[in-house]
Amino acid sequence: MVNLPSQEALLRDIKQHPLTVLVMVVCGVFFILLQTHGLRALAGWFMPASHAELFQLSNIWKLWTPIFVHYTPTHLLANVALWWIFATRIEKESRAKLLFITLIAAAVSNYCQWYYRGPDFGGLSGVDFALLGYVWLLYRFGGKQHYRFDPILGILMLALIPVAATGYFGKYSDYAHVSGLLCGIVLAGIKLLRLKMAKQ
Secondary structure, eight states, rough: OOOOOOHHHHHHHHHHHHHHHHHHHHHHHHHHHHHHHOOGGGGGOOOOOOOHHSOOOOOOGGGGGGGOOSHHHHHHHHHHHHHHHHHHHHHHHOOHHHHHHHHHHHHHHHHHHHHOOOOOOOOSSSHHHHHHHHHHHHHHHHHHGOOOOOOHHHHHHHHHHHHHHHHHHOOHHHEEEEEEEEHHHHHHHHHHHHHHHOOO
């Protein structure tokens, strides 16, 4: 039997992790719009087809919006579940840090997926992989005990990268996964270097 959280516990989680919850809500709103009005309702939120269009000031914000677009219930639930697992650990320490990592990881992973596969994609998975890399390294080497999570989850996520690249199980944003993971690792490496320098 699954023990559901009480209303008090749920409200406490929302108050403690407003940024995490906000991203989940926006993803949910986009999903409802997509299911009720089709792709046309979100057409203006996808990245444009060319560099010239993308880097116009009026379009640069579209570098981030694909993270809110999910096409199926499974796609949405898997991504927001992973987001919750990793994002709450970071937001508990610093909301500004979570926002910074999310903005950098979304821009990097979305751009890489767009560059190699075009604008027809969406999902939070690139950011999820970035958070995986960041949280895992800071837990293992940075003494962040509150970043601890089930290592089986990390192994399964890493195993998804080569499996998704085969295309056997459908279309995945494989470039977003790899670039997101590398982005998280780089950000974690910078943080570890700063922690090391602070101890000297």
